[in-house]
Structure formats: C-alpha cells, structure tokens
Amino acid sequence: RQAMAMPIASDPFTAALREPDLMEKLSSSAEIRKHMADPGFIQQIEKLRELANDPDLQKGDVAKVSAVGQKIAGAGHRDPRVMQALMFLQGHGLVVDETDLKKAESVGDMQRREPVQLEQLLLVKDLTDAEEAKTKGNEYFKAGDLSAALAHYQKGFELLKSQDEVPAVRVATLLSNSSQCLLKLKWPDRAKKSVSMALAALKKAGDTTFDQSKLFFRRSLACEGLGDFSGAVDDMSRALQHAKKSSQSLAEQHRLKGELERLKKLKASADAEAEKKREQKDNEKVAEVQRLQGTRVKAKDNSSGGYSSAPINSEYLAEQDFSHWAKGQVSSAVIGVTHMSQSGAKVEIIKMQDQSKVNASITSKRGNRSLYYDMDLHLQWKGTYAGKDMDGLIRVYNIAHDTKFQLGGDENTSYMYQMGWDQRVSGEWCDELKKEAAELFDLVAIKVDGVIKELRKK
Numbered sequence: 001r002q003a004m005a006m007p008i009a010s011d012p013f014t015a016a017l018r019e020p021d022l023m024e025k026l027s028s029s030a031e032i033r034k035h036m037a038d039p040g041f042i043q044q045i046e047k048l049r050e051l052a053n054d055p056d057l058q059k060g061d062v063a064k065v066s067a068v069g070q071k072i073a074g075a076g077h078r079d080p081r082v083m084q085a086l087m088f089l090q091g092h093g094l095v096v097d098e099t100d101l102k103k104a105e106s107v108g109d110m111q112r113r114e115p116v117q118l119e120q121l122l123l124v125k126d127l128t129d130a131e132e133a134k135t136k137g138n139e140y141f142k143a144g145d146l147s148a149a150l151a152h153y154q155k156g157f158e159l160l161k162s163q164d165e166v167p168a169v170r171v172a173t174l175l176s177n178s179s180q181c182l183l184k185l186k187w188p189d190r191a192k193k194s195v196s197m198a199l200a201a202l203k204k205a206g207d208t209t210f211d212q213s214k215l216f217f218r219r220s221l222a223c224e225g226l227g228d229f230s231g232a233v234d235d236m237s238r239a240l241q242h243a244k245k246s247s248q249s250l251a252e253q254h255r256l257k258g259e260l261e262r263l264k265k266l267k268a269s270a271d272a273e274a275e276k277k278r279e280q281k282d283n284e285k286v287a288e289v290q291r292l293q294g295t296r297v298k299a300k301d302n303s304s305g306g307y308s309s310a311p312i313n314s315e316y317l318a319e320q321d322f323s324h325w326a327k328g329q330v331s332s333a334v335i336g337v338t339h340m341s342q343s344g345a346k347v348e349i350i351k352m353q354d355q356s357k358v359n360a361s362i363t364s365k366r367g368n369r370s371l372y373y374d375m376d377l378h379l380q381w382k383g384t385y386a387g388k389d390m391d392g393l394i395r396v397y398n399i400a401h402d403t404k405f406q407l408g409g410d411e412n413t414s415y416m417y418q419m420g421w422d423q424r425v426s427g428e429w430c431d432e433l434k435k436e437a438a439e440l441f442d443l444v445a446i447k448v449d450g451v452i453k454e455l456r457k458k
Contacts, residue, residue, distance in 0.1 A: 011069040013076075016089035017045075017052035029088050031096070035081045037118035040111035044082050048072050078109040115185045120151035127152075130159040134174060141181065150181035168205035172198040172215070179218045188225030195219040213242035217256065220263065229267035236260045283413040320362045322458055326373065326451060327358035333447040334379060339439045345385040347437045349394075349444065353378040360455055371456060375399035375448065381440060383433035390433050392421035396444050405445040415448075417441040 019025065026032045026045070035041045051068050076083035080096040087094040104110035127133050137152030157174045160166045175198035182191035195215050202210055220235035240256040331352045338348040360373035376397040383390045398416040406414045421434060 011065075011072075012090055013072045013086050014052045014057075014065070014069055016086070017049045017072065019089075022049060022089075025089065026085055031093075032081075032085050032088055034118045035085075037116075037121055038114050040113060041079075041081050044075060044079060044111070045085065048075055048082070078104065080104055080110070115147055115182065115187055115190075116151045116154065117147065120147050123148055124151050124155035127155055128159065130156040130170065130174070133159060134177070137177060141177070146181045146184050150178055150185070153178040153181065168201045168207045169210050171201045172207075172210055175201070176215055176218065179215075179222070183218060183221055183225070186225070188222040192219055192222035192226065195222065211242065211246045211248075213239045213246060213248065213256070215239075216242060217259075220259070224263060224266070227270070229263060229270045233260065233263045233267050236263050280410045280412065283410075286413075318364045320364075320458070322360040322362065322455060323358055326360040326375075326455055327356070329451045329454065330358055330375065330377065330448060333451055334377070334444050337440065337443045337447060339436060339443060341432075341436045341439075343385070343432060343436075345383065345432050345436045347381055347383045347433065347440060349379050349440060350382050351380040353380060353393075362458060371401055371458075373399075373401050373452065373455065377444070377448075379440075379444065381437060383437060385433050385436075386429040388427075388429050390421065390425055390430060392419065392434070392437055394419055394437065394440050394444070396441060396448070399448060405442075405449055407442070415441075415445050417444075 016022075022045070023036075027036055048071075051071055054064075054068060056064050057068065072086070076086050080100045084094045084096045101110070101113065105112050124133065127136075133152045133156030137149045137156065140146075140152060141149035153174050157171065157178065160171055160174065175194045179191040179194040179198070182188070182194060195218050198215055199212065199219075202212065216235045216239035220232045220239060223229070223231035223235060236256065236259055240253065240260055243253050243256055334349050334352060336349065338346065340346050356378045357374070357376045359375070360371070362369055362371050364370075377395065377399070379394050379396065381392050381394055383392065395418040396415060397418075398411065398414065403413050403415060409415075417438075419434070419437060421430075421437075
C-alpha cells in the first residue's frame with residue numbers, strides 16, 4: 001500500500017503564521033499597520049513565522065507542535081500588539097490602547113517601542129525642506145509632543161545629508177534638538193550618539209562659532225542616564241568651560257556649576273559602591289577558601305576536653321567535636337546581655353532557644369589543625385519601657401569560620417540578624433523597644449566572638 005501524507009497538526013495561530021502573504025494581511029488592518037514601523041514588532045512577527053515554518057513540524061511530532069503553539073501564545077501574552085495581530089489573523093478584533101502597551105513595556109514583557117512610530121513618520125513623509133522640518137519640530141516640542149518633534153528633527157537631518165554642502169551649524173542644531181527629545185523620552189544612548197555626531201560635524205568643519213556648552217550639557221545628562229558618571233562629570237566640566245568662553249550669563253554658569261557638583265557627588269557615591277562590591281567579591285574569594293580549609297589553629301595535644309573521633313597522629317585525618325562545649329559557652333555568654341538606651345528603654349537576652357544550632361570541630365591531618373564552626377542562634381529578649389513589658393526574638397545567623405562581625409557587611413562574609421516581636425502590640429513605647437532591640441545584635445556578636453576566640457585555643 002502507498003503511504004498517505006499526514007497533514008501538519010497545528011493550532012490556528014501557527015497555521016495563520018505560515019501564510020505566504022502574512023505581512024500583506026497584517027498591513028491591511030489600520031490597527032496593525034501602525035505597529036509595523038516598529039522594528040521590534042516586525043522582529044517578533046518574523047520570529048514567530050520562523051517557528052511556525054519549522055521543518056520539524058512536517059513530521060507531525062505532537063510534542064513539537066504543542067511546544068511551538070505555546071511559544072506563539074506566550075509571545076501574544078507578553079506583547080499586546082502580537083496578540084492583536086494573531087487575533088486579526090483569526091478574524092477577530094482586539095482593542096489595544098496606549099495604556100496596555102506602556103504597561104507591557106514597564107514590566108519588561110514587551111520590547112520597548114521606537115520613539116518614532118508610524119503616526120509620526122506619516123507627519124514628515126512629504127516634507128522636502130530641512131528648515132521647515134526644524135520649524136515644525138519646534139512647534140511640536142513646545143506643544144509637548146516629543147515623538148512628533150523628534151520625527152521632524154530627524155527628517156530635517158536626513159534632508160540635510162542629501163545635500164552636497166551644508167553648514168555644520170544647521171546639522172549640529174538639528175542633532176542637538178534631537179538629543180533633547182531623546183533625553184526626555186528616556187533614550188540616553190541615542191541622545192549621547194546624537195550629540196557626539198553634532199560635535200564631530202562642528203569639529204570637521206572647524207566651526208568655532210557654535211555654542212557647544214548646550215551640547216556637552218546634554219551629553220553629560222545622557223552619560224548620567226547610562227550610569228557613566230565619569231563621562232558625565234567630564235562633559236559637564238566642558239559645558240561650564242564653553243559657557244564661560246561664550247560669556248553666558250552668570251545665572252547659567254551658576255546652574256552648570258551646581259550640576260557639576262551634583263554629578264561629582266554621584267560619581268563619588270558610584271565609585272564607593274563599586275569599591276564596596278570589589279571588596280565583597282574579594283572577601284567572598286577568601287571566604288570560599290576558608291570555607292573549604294577551615295581556620296588554622298595551633299597544634300595541641302588532645303587533652304582539651306573535646307570528643308575525638310580517632311587518635312590524632314601526623315598521618316591520618318582526625319576530628320574533635322566541640323559542639324556541646326561551644327553551645328554551652330555561647331548560651332552562658334549571651335544570656336543576660338543587656339542594652340540600656342538614653343530614653344530609659346531596657347532590652348535583655350533572657351533565653352537561648354532549643355532550636356539554636358552550634359556546630360564546632362577541629363580536624364587534624366598530617367600535623368595541621370583546622371577549625372570549622374557554624375552557628376544559628378535564636379534568642380529570646382525581654383524589653384521594658386515606660387512601665388510596659390514586651391517579649392521578642394532576635395536571630396543571629398551566618399556565624400561561621402568564613403564570616404565575621406562587620407556592620408554593613410554583605411551576607412556572604414558577615415554575621416546577619418533578624419528581629420521578631422508580637423505584631424499585636426503597638427504604640428510609641430513598643431516602637432521604642434523595637435528600635436533599641438536591634439542594638440542587641442552588636443552585643444551578641446561581641447560575646448560570640450569571645451567564645452570563638454577561646455575555641456581557637458582548643
């Protein structure tokens with residue numbers, strides 16, 4: 001018998017995306033057509049069409065067909081424009097407004113749309129004069145329609161590029177105006193590129209008449225938006241220099257000085273944060289080694305009170321367990337720890353709960369001894385203020401041979417703590433006790449470090 005060809009199993013969306021005249025069908029809809037000037041939308045449709053035409057679907061693999069259908073449906077859920085297109089291909093209408101699109105962009109589901117869409121491109125389609133484009137762009141800018149203004153400035157720039165000889169000032173003006181729109185529309189990378197092109201045009205032409213302070217000011221803001229604070233400070237400094245050179249008003253120079261100082265502070269803060277991250281990374285590398293190797297302790301005989309799992313000699317691995325000893329020492333050290341505030345609030349550790357975990361051991365191998373320990377302390381505290389009492393908990397954890405007590409430290413290399421109290425209690429006296437109870441962390445950490453110091457002597 002001759003085998004019959006099996007039809008390709010698919011869902012309606014997949015089948016519609018296989019149509020050879022897909023783009024023509026989509027462009028026949030006024031609602032869909034307005035999205036088709038956006039590269040991100042076209043890329044999405046092309047990607048989905050490629051999925052729908054996967055040769056493996058010809059084999060009738062149900063799992064493969066289902067997976068492709070799910071991907072197509074998922075793309076529609078993420079991007080309202082795609083869902084609108086898919087529904088149109090099925091003969092159904094779907095209203096997608098600006099609110100839907102902005103929400104999808106804000107949560108990161110949908111690729112951000114281009115600042116100039118089909119609506120704005122149609123406004124400039126028939127323009128042939130660059131000066132007219134600039135003038136209309138200024139009108140739209142004053143009206144607050146930044147996308148329309150940008151479309152006109154970019155159109156004017158394209159018209160100038162088609163001419164043989166154009167004054168650099170006209171080119172720089174249109175590029176500068178474009179950068180201002182791009183900054184306000186939150187496209188700092190493109191704003192920076194636009195300004196750089198303007199500066200390059202002026203430099204190439206040898207033009208020294210154009211006031212470049214505005215260009216450097218805008219590129220500085222673009223650098224700030226990109227997180228390049230060094231570049232932002234450098235460009236703002238240049239903006240100030242050019243403002244002085246062109247004898248701009250003292251008020252403008254003062255404004256630029258203020259912006260420069262603001263950016264210097266941001267740069268200092270960013271540099272400090274970067275340095276902190278580098279230190280944390282370096283500390284984590286050290287901690288990782290210590291986590292594996294333990295803390296070296298001095299060689300000592302086996303009469304220190306810990307339980308040894310095997311006789312210690314220079315050839316074999318042996319371990320002494322000091323967990324019981326350490327837990328008792330920690331409990332004795334932290335119970336009774338008290339903090340008194342200037343306001344008269346008193347907070348005291350009254351109990352170490354049974355769920356607390358304290359593990360400590362010393363291993364010996366070929367004469368080398370290493371200390372390993374980790375602790376997770378659950379401590380009950382009692383607070384008194386203004387004649388009222390309150391009970392609470394403080395958990396001090398991440399105490400180990402590869403961490404240390406360090407205020408403001410990161411969770412990879414430092415002790416950490418959590419606070420707890422009766423949520424049903426409220427009032428100013430309660431807020432005061434909760435605030436002061438956090439001071440117990442420092443006091444407990446110091447006591448624990450004292451026990452660890454003794455443990456190192458074992």
